[in-house]
Amino acid sequence: MVAKMLTKPECGWTDFKIDEEHTYGLGYLTDVALDWLDQAIHGLTEIAPFTVHGFCEPGRMLCTVSYWDCYIMMEDEDGEGVYEFHGVKLNMIDFCKALYQDISKDIDAWVRWDVSSLDDSYCSMECNIDNCDNGIHCIMDEEDFINPLFDWRKGLIQEKLDVLKELIDKNEEHFCPNRAFF
Secondary structure: OOOOOEOOOEOOEEEEOOOOOOOEEEOOOOOHHHHHHHHHHHHHHHOOOEEEEEEOOOOEEEEEEOOOOEEEEEEOOOOOOEEEEEEEOOOHHHHHHHHHHHHHHOHHHHHOOOHHHHHHHHHHHHHOHHHOHHHOOOOOOHHHHHHHHHHHHHHHHHHHHHHHHHHHHHHHHHHOOOOOOO
16 A cells, blocks of 8 residues: 555645655645545445546646556646556555545645635625625624635545545455455
């Protein structure tokens, strides 16, 4: 299994690494925690390959997680095609375990993955604040707006982590040597 697949996110960026030769800086354009957890949950629920992705600026990284291996492809943003492709000996259950561990360990940082989008939401709400019912000016502190969003997002991430952990425990035996996943 990979020791550390995703680094602790900082300012909407994380590094993704599943082998010693390649590291991919993934940016805030993809909600890595929620999107990747959804894909892993789907993969283990259906016992089917799944793909996670991220924007590297430049390029897009796609990692297809198959039963026994992962395949990483770097794709040009401008439609010029694939400029990197390689496989890594990492099975689906170990990929999911690493994903679970990395997000669980730094859950508060993943909750704040893209704080700028929350700030934008607050600013958008603040711009329309004079349009409240009965023409009364609403007063809402930024902290009163953002903290419930953080709590909601943390609950959502934790819920997905709990589902993924349950699926890992349920399916782990099928990924042992000399076993089949069906």
